[in-house]
Amino acid sequence: MIPxxxxxxxxxLGKEAYDLIAKAIAAKTEERTAILARFQNALLALRDAKSExxxxxxxxxxxxxxxxxxxxxxxxxxxxxLVPATVPA
Amino acid sequence: xIRRLTNLAIVAMLLGGLLGCGWALFGCASGSDGVRQGVANxxxxxxxxxxxxxxxxxxxxxxxxxRARGGDPEGAYAEIxxxxxxxDKALKALDNATAVVESAAAALPLIDAGVAQSKDVSDWIAKxxxxxxxxxxxxxxxxxxxxxxxxxxxxxxxxxxxxIVPGVGKTAGLALAFGGAR
Numbered sequence: 001m002i003p004x005x006x007x008x009x010x011x012x013l014g015k016e017a018y019d020l021i022a023k024a025i026a027a028k029t030e031e032r033t034a035i036l037a038r039f040q041n042a043l044l045a046l047r048d049a050k051s052e053x054x055x056x057x058x059x060x061x062x063x064x065x066x067x068x069x070x071x072x073x074x075x076x077x078x079x080x081x082l083v084p085a086t087v088p089a
Numbered sequence: 090x091i092r093r094l095t096n097l098a099i100v101a102m103l104l105g106g107l108l109g110c111g112w113a114l115f116g117c118a119s120g121s122d123g124v125r126q127g128v129a130n131x132x133x134x135x136x137x138x139x140x141x142x143x144x145x146x147x148x149x150x151x152x153x154x155x156r157a158r159g160g161d162p163e164g165a166y167a168e169i170x171x172x173x174x175x176x177d178k179a180l181k182a183l184d185n186a187t188a189v190v191e192s193a194a195a196a197l198p199l200i201d202a203g204v205a206q207s208k209d210v211s212d213w214i215a216k217x218x219x220x221x222x223x224x225x226x227x228x229x230x231x232x233x234x235x236x237x238x239x240x241x242x243x244x245x246x247x248x249x250x251x252x253i254v255p256g257v258g259k260t261a262g263l264a265l266a267f268g269g270a271r
Binding site: 032035036038039041042043045046048049050052053054056057060061063064065067068071072075 | 122125126128129130132133135136139140142143146147150153154157158160162163165166169173176180183184187190194
C-alpha cells in the first residue's frame with residue numbers, strides 16, 4: 001500500500017508514478033515476507049534439531065555402553081569356561 | 090513545469106530510498122533484515138551441524154558395537170572412550186552457537202525499534218558468523234567436514250545478509266554456503 005502522505009504527490013504525477021511506487025513497495029514487502037518466513041523456519045528447525053540430537057545421543061550412548069558391557073561380560077564368561085580346561089591341575 | 094519536475098525528483102528520491110536504503114523509510118529498518126538473515130543463515134548451519142553430528146555418531150557407535158560383538162570389546166570400549174569427548178566438545182560448540190543465534194533473535198525487537206546502533210547490528214552479524222565458523226571447526230575436530238562458503242570481506246552486514254545453499258557434502262551429506270553478497 002502506498003502511504004497516505006504520498007498520495008497527493010502520486011495523484012499529481014499520475015498513474016505511471018503510482019504504478020512505479022506500488023511495484024517497488026510490493027517487491028519490498030514480498031522480500032521482507034520471505035526473509036521473515038525463512039528466519040522463523042530456520043529458528044524452529046534449529047530448536048528441533050538441538051532437542052532431537054541431544055535425545056538421540058543420550059539414548060545411543062546408553063545403548064552402546066550396554067552392548068559393550070554385555071560383550072565384555074560374555075567374553076569374560078567364555079574365558080572362565082576355557083581356563084579350567086587349559087590350566088593343568 | 091518546475092513544480093512537476095520537483096515532484097518527480099522527490100518521487101525518484103523516495104524510490105531510491107526504498108530500493109537502495111531499504112525499508113527504513115516506512116519504519117522497518119533494513120538492519121533488522123540483515124540480522125534476521127544472519128540469524129537464519131547461522132541457524133541453518135548449526136542445525137545442519139547437529140544433524141551431521143548425529144549421523145556421524147550413529148555410524149561411529151554402530152561400528153564400535155559391531156567391533157565389541159566381533160570379539161574385541163576392550164578395543165571398542167577404548168575407541169568410544171577416545172571418541173566421545175571429541176564429540177561432546179563439538180556438541181558444546183553447537184549448543185554455544187545455538188545460544189548466540191537465540192540471543193541475536195531476542196535482540197531483534199530492539200533493532201526493529203531502532204534502539205540498536207548500526208554497530209550493534211554489525212556486531213551481531215559478526216557474532217553469528219563467528220558462531221558458524223566455530224561450529225565448523227568443532228565438527229572438524231570430531232572428524233566431520235562441514236563446507237561453509239564465507240564471504241571474502243565480511244565487513245558489512247549487507248554483504249553477509251544472503252543465502253545458504255544446501256548441496257552435496259563430503260561427509261555426512263552436507264555442504265553449505267554462508268554468505269555471498271547480493
